[in-house]
Amino acid sequence: MASVNVFKPKARLSNSNILFLIAAVIFVVMYLFAIISFPNSFLQFQTFFDLFNLNAPLIIMTLGLCIVMIGGGIDISIGAVCGLVTMACAVFLESKMGSVWGAVLVALGIGIAFGILQGYLIAYLEIQPFIITLSGLFLAQGLLTTLHKDPINVTMPAFVGLRDFDIVIAWLGTKNRLGVFIPSEIKLGTVIVVVLLVILASLMKWSRFGRNVYAVGGNSHSAMMLGINVKRTIFITYVVSGLTAGIAGFVYIMTTGAGNVGNAAGAEMKAIASAIIGGTLLNGGVGNLLGAPIGTLTLLVINELIRAAGVQSNFQAMVSGLLLYFFIVLQSVIMSLRDRRRFSIALPPWLRLSGKEQTGDQREP
Amino acid sequence: MLSETILEMKDISKSFPGVKALDSVDFKLRKGEIHALMGENGAGKSTLIKVITGVYEKDAGLITLQGEPIHFKAPEEAQNKGIGTVYQEIMLCPNLTVAENMFIGRSHSPVVNWKQMNEKAGQLLDSLGIPASPVQELTSCSLAVQQMIAIARAVDMECKILILDEPTSSLDEDEVHKLFKLMRELKARGVGIIFITHFLEQVFEISDRITVLRNGKLVGEYETTSLSQIELISKMLGNVLEDITKIKKHEPIVSDTSIPVFEGIGLSSAAGVRPFNFVVQRGEVNGFAGLLGSGRSESARAIFAADKVTGGEVRMKGKRVKIKTPLQAMKQGIGYLPEDRKGDGIVDDLSVRDNIILTLQVLKGFFKPFSLKQAQTFAEEYIKKLNIKTPSPNTPIKSLSGGNQQKVILARWLLTNPEFLILDEPTRGIDVGTKVEIQKLVIKLANQGMSLTFISSEIDEMIRTCSRLIVMKDREIVGELKGTELTETDVMNVIAQGGKNICTN
Numbered sequence: 027m028a029s030v031n032v033f034k035p036k037a038r039l040s041n042s043n044i045l046f047l048i049a050a051v052i053f054v055v056m057y058l059f060a061i062i063s064f065p066n067s068f069l070q071f072q073t074f075f076d077l078f079n080l081n082a083p084l085i086i087m088t089l090g091l092c093i094v095m096i097g098g099g100i101d102i103s104i105g106a107v108c109g110l111v112t113m114a115c116a117v118f119l120e121s122k123m124g125s126v127w128g129a130v131l132v133a134l135g136i137g138i139a140f141g142i143l144q145g146y147l148i149a150y151l152e153i154q155p156f157i158i159t160l161s162g163l164f165l166a167q168g169l170l171t172t173l174h175k176d177p178i179n180v181t182m183p184a185f186v187g188l189r190d191f192d193i194v195i196a197w198l199g200t201k202n203r204l205g206v207f208i209p210s211e212i213k214l215g216t217v218i219v220v221v222l223l224v225i226l227a228s229l230m231k232w233s234r235f236g237r238n239v240y241a242v243g244g245n246s247h248s249a250m251m252l253g254i255n256v257k258r259t260i261f262i263t264y265v266v267s268g269l270t271a272g273i274a275g276f277v278y279i280m281t282t283g284a285g286n287v288g289n290a291a292g293a294e295m296k297a298i299a300s301a302i303i304g305g306t307l308l309n310g311g312v313g314n315l316l317g318a319p320i321g322t323l324t325l326l327v328i329n330e331l332i333r334a335a336g337v338q339s340n341f342q343a344m345v346s347g348l349l350l351y352f353f354i355v356l357q358s359v360i361m362s363l364r365d366r367r368r369f370s371i372a373l374p375p376w377l378r379l380s381g382k383e384q385t386g387d388q389r390e391p
Numbered sequence: 392m393l394s395e396t397i398l399e400m401k402d403i404s405k406s407f408p409g410v411k412a413l414d415s416v417d418f419k420l421r422k423g424e425i426h427a428l429m430g431e432n433g434a435g436k437s438t439l440i441k442v443i444t445g446v447y448e449k450d451a452g453l454i455t456l457q458g459e460p461i462h463f464k465a466p467e468e469a470q471n472k473g474i475g476t477v478y479q480e481i482m483l484c485p486n487l488t489v490a491e492n493m494f495i496g497r498s499h500s501p502v503v504n505w506k507q508m509n510e511k512a513g514q515l516l517d518s519l520g521i522p523a524s525p526v527q528e529l530t531s532c533s534l535a536v537q538q539m540i541a542i543a544r545a546v547d548m549e550c551k552i553l554i555l556d557e558p559t560s561s562l563d564e565d566e567v568h569k570l571f572k573l574m575r576e577l578k579a580r581g582v583g584i585i586f587i588t589h590f591l592e593q594v595f596e597i598s599d600r601i602t603v604l605r606n607g608k609l610v611g612e613y614e615t616t617s618l619s620q621i622e623l624i625s626k627m628l629g630n631v632l633e634d635i636t637k638i639k640k641h642e643p644i645v646s647d648t649s650i651p652v653f654e655g656i657g658l659s660s661a662a663g664v665r666p667f668n669f670v671v672q673r674g675e676v677n678g679f680a681g682l683l684g685s686g687r688s689e690s691a692r693a694i695f696a697a698d699k700v701t702g703g704e705v706r707m708k709g710k711r712v713k714i715k716t717p718l719q720a721m722k723q724g725i726g727y728l729p730e731d732r733k734g735d736g737i738v739d740d741l742s743v744r745d746n747i748i749l750t751l752q753v754l755k756g757f758f759k760p761f762s763l764k765q766a767q768t769f770a771e772e773y774i775k776k777l778n779i780k781t782p783s784p785n786t787p788i789k790s791l792s793g794g795n796q797q798k799v800i801l802a803r804w805l806l807t808n809p810e811f812l813i814l815d816e817p818t819r820g821i822d823v824g825t826k827v828e829i830q831k832l833v834i835k836l837a838n839q840g841m842s843l844t845f846i847s848s849e850i851d852e853m854i855r856t857c858s859r860l861i862v863m864k865d866r867e868i869v870g871e872l873k874g875t876e877l878t879e880t881d882v883m884n885v886i887a888q889g890g891k892n893i894c895t896n
Contacts, residue, residue, distance in 0.1 A: 040486075040488070040528045041486065041528070042486075231503075232502055232503050232505070233501055233502060233503060234498060234500065234501050234502070234503060235501070236503075237487070237491060237495055237503055238495065238496070240484070240486060240487060241484040241486075241487055241491075241495055241496075243486070244484035244485055244486035244487060245483075245484050245485060245486075247482070248481075248482045248483055248484050249484060249495075249496070250465075250466065251446075251466050251476075251478065251482035252466075252482065252483070252484070252492070252495055252496040252544075253465075253466055253467035253470045253471075253495075253496030253497060254467070254495065254496040255465075255467065311484070311485075311486040312486055
């Protein structure tokens with residue numbers, strides 16, 4: 027006979043996943059809208075790839091930032107660190123001992139150094155992350171202008187070869203107006219984005235460290251009581267974010283080929299916006315790394331759309347600001363409706379990962 | 392038969408600023424016994440537990456685990472040595488799945504094997520009869536289920552010692568029995584269990600030994616069978632019992648025609664209290680009784696609009712008024728002394744004087760400050776009236792003891808001369824002497840015509856001071872007691888019966 031308390035847990039989407047789903051839907055809708063409005067440009071595969079080719083640094087920064095934000099922190103130094111790395115690499119490459127691999131080491135070294143410094147101050151001395159990374163932002167900006175003030179165009183042959191290197195996808199392409207078939211091209215930066223995305227998303231989903239980050243972001247006191255080394259976990263998130271900022275810097279200079287004082291200025295704000303659109307909550311504990319590129323792309327498509335529509339640049343900024351408001355409100359409305367249990371998306375059976383999830387049903391007599 | 396000792400604590404002391412929480416306490420846990428740790432709020436039970444598990448560092452003393460001296464600096468170290476702890480507040484992460492909450496922080500493999508983890512969690516949940524799915528997010532479980540998941544986690548850690556700090560406060564009778572069954576099974580396996588609870592019946596039902604603490608000092612260790620309930624209570628309360636019985640109750644000045652000071656109809660708040668009606672007469676001391684999480688604080692907060700009010704209407708002396716914010720409530724003459732003294736009450740770095748005049752200043756408006764002389768007069772008056780022990784009115788409040796801090800906040804409200812004052816857990820975590828002082832003060836204020844609502848987690852304290860008790864369970868009023876019905880058993884009965892009604896619904 028059935029007991030009095032028949033309990034049937036529903037496989038309910040987690041908050042991280044539902045926010046990711048919202049982000050994905052918004053992106054698809056925006057992209058479809060773009061295709062309908064401007065078919066000649068958005069229907070080309072190259073346009074889609076160029077979103078990655080030209081904005082790889084931003085996506086990479088967003089990935090690192092997402093990890094910090096899931097852990098309940100924030101890192102606003104990433105744009106300035108990225109800028110500093112481009113200039114440092116440019117100076118190094120133009121010097122006598124310059125080499126491409128050396129530049130990679132310079133980029134990673136600067137990123138990790140910032141990560142360790144800031145991570146230590148935030149995790150072990152328990153200082154507000156906002157203040158620490160704001161200081162980091164100023165420090166990196168100052169170092170950048172001290173290093174070199176004028177733009178440097180890197181002319182080193184090995185690097186120029188790397189900069190101009192394209193991966194041609196012969197079977198994907200578009201015919202131009204003259205009827206000549208032009209194959210699509212992918213830059214190395216895009217490949218790095220994909221590789222990092224796979225590595226970091228797996229890290230967050232399947233590694234002990236990744237799950238600890240979620241726990242710390244969800245409730246750091248509980249996480250401590252559950253036996254998680256909270257300080258070390260927070261420390262590592264900032265090191266990872268520093269590292270991705272360093273990689274982003276290298277990819278940046280690999281794309282533009284020049285060190286410039288204005289490189290990646292303000293990118294941290296775009297990265298924060300991308301992370302939030304991608305479904306990572308500022309409060310921590312909720313987010314999905316796959317949302318990082320989705321969020322960045324959504325932001326970029328919006329900008330492209332506005333530009334293609336021929337709107338003045340000051341309106342562009344305004345419109346993207348308003349749209350950001352809209353997304354955030356939409357997210358919080360859905361989340362609060364969900365908390366009141368009026369709104370819930372139960373997973374359809376065919377989407378469930380394995381039979382294990384139906385333990386509740388098996389318990390039914 | 393002498394059973395083997397697994398945990399021994401000798402001369403443990405621990406101080407916090409202004410309070411000596413533990414004063415050379417001894418404690419001994421044997422293999423396969425259930426050992427109840429008893430004492431009033433603030434007796435030092437939780438501190439003792441936190442010293443064992445490495446949340447706090449002891450100031451002095453020695454702890455040995457199976458003869459080996461131990462000194463934990465973090466909970467994970469205690470966990471690795473086989474000491475599992477379940478706290479009163481649920482220490483789990485709401486954004487993780489049930490299975491993750493059971494296994495996180497324990498595995499040393501750098502990779503998470505979700506399939507294996509979910510399987511193991513599923514088996515454990517089934518074997519303990521916990522109605523949850525491993526892949527559920529923890530937030531979607533009820534509080535009781537969350538608590539049982541915390542226990543399942545501790546049980547699975549092949550622990551030698553299991554510490555249960557008030558695990559039953561959010562469980563219903565059925566769930567408590569399930570828990571006891573589980574505890575007996577673990578006992579048979581040789582696990583030493585430390586059990587803390589406020590429910591005396593539960594102690595006598597399950598425990599083998601009882602250690603009683605009072606004011607951070609050890610009263611003694613007893614065999615459960617050698618102790619009666621009354622003896623236990625007197626050991627917990629000490630000689631205070633006599634002092635307290637001298638408190639004379641005050642009956643409200645009510646006639647049939649008198650208009651209530653406060654009348655709430657269908658009040659509800661965003662914190663989740665079901666709509667309730669509540670009437671306060673002039674010069675009355677009443678109270679909300681109920682277990683932890685029953686909604687007693689939430690109701691008080693709804694009256695003061697400390698949580699967002701979602702419905703209902705309020706009449707003050709028969710006149711309908713709008714109370715949507717605490718400021719509006721204050722302007723209507725309602726005062727509220729919050730449960731969370733540290734978070735909602737005191738302003739740490741301000742002086743005693745500034746803390747006392749704070750509320751009156753708010754009511755007067757920030758652009759019309761009091762002169763220093765005036766503020767000084769107010770502060771001195773109430774420091775004397777309430778016997779606040781402070782070096783001077785200029786001393787920062789954070790350097791005062793808990794009881795004196797509480798009196799400062801009380802002074803703050805009395806200065807505004809409210810008609811209706813709500814005291815939410817005013818006696819929690821303060822020394823017994825001050826507790827009695829505060830209870831006497833409540834009666835005195837009522838005699839002067841003020842209406843008070845007194846909330847305490849110690850029912851005997853409420854029975855001593857209140858002339859009327861509103862009993863709550865599951866965020867709903869389940870009964871009202873007054874006069875001769877005001878006994879602890881009556882309150883317990885109402886809570887128990889109220890629960891049954893809800894179950895059959």
